[in-house]
Amino acid sequence: xxxxxxSLLLLSTxxxxxxxxxxxxxxxxxxxxxxxxxxxxxxxVVIDGRTVATGVPLxxxxxxxEVSPGTHQLQFQPATGAPVSLSVESTAGDxxxxxxxxxxHSSVDASVLVDTGAVVPSGKSKLRVVHLAPDANGIEIWxxxxxxxxxxxxxxxxxxxxxxxxxxxxxxxxxxxxxxTGSSAKLATTGPVQVPSGxxxxxxxxxxxxxxxxxxxxx
Numbered sequence: 001x002x003x004x005x006x007s008l009l010l011l012s013t014x015x016x017x018x019x020x021x022x023x024x025x026x027x028x029x030x031x032x033x034x035x036x037x038x039x040x041x042x043x044x045v046v047i048d049g050r051t052v053a054t055g056v057p058l059x060x061x062x063x064x065x066e067v068s069p070g071t072h073q074l075q076f077q078p079a080t081g082a083p084v085s086l087s088v089e090s091t092a093g094d095x096x097x098x099x100x101x102x103x104x105h106s107s108v109d110a111s112v113l114v115d116t117g118a119v120v121p122s123g124k125s126k127l128r129v130v131h132l133a134p135d136a137n138g139i140e141i142w143x144x145x146x147x148x149x150x151x152x153x154x155x156x157x158x159x160x161x162x163x164x165x166x167x168x169x170x171x172x173x174x175x176x177x178x179x180x181t182g183s184s185a186k187l188a189t190t191g192p193v194q195v196p197s198g199x200x201x202x203x204x205x206x207x208x209x210x211x212x213x214x215x216x217x218x219x
């Protein structure tokens with residue numbers, strides 16, 4: 001299974017304290033799966049043989065899909081072409097995010113977005129970017145952040161399927177935008193992205209019919 005070095009996991013504390021194991025099981029929060037559709041059409045999402053979402057639009061992020069903690073088989077079914085499957089490990093109180101995207105030879109590929117560097121110190125905010133726009137060639141991806149408003153590159157180079165590390169700043173407004181190489185004109189922008197103290201955001205660059213767009217995920 002391919003794994004992109006990106007994380008969209010939500011960390012939470014599971015309360016422990018019950019007079020019986022049955023009560024503990026009832027109090028334990030469920031886990032969830034979220035899907036990014038970076039393919040060229042709508043997809044259906046199947047978990048453990050059960051269809052849980054149909055017609056997830058292209059260039060979109062699904063709502064969270066509740067699952068029990070443990071290992072699950074996740075399958076993406078595109079409108080055309082072969083489905084792709086992968087195994088996901090869910091933890092109580094967490095959200096596992098997986099992406100379906102265009103692979104080689106016009107096939108659909110998929111990866112789980114893995115947790116790396118997600119902890120946000122008190123009084124700070126974090127943001128990162130993942131490039132899942134297969135037709136976006138000759139572009140540069142920029143950001144400004146609360147403590148440094150002059151735009152700078154996210155990272156160079158920034159190829160398709162790559163992700164940035166978490167970038168850290170003070171709380172406040174971030175912006176991520178795309179330009180053509182060597183140009184200052186914005187092809188797409190998130191606009192101001194408010195990230196409060198102790199929180200983080202993941203920004204996904206997608207495209208649909210040649211139109212670039214961003215999706216911001218609150219973690």
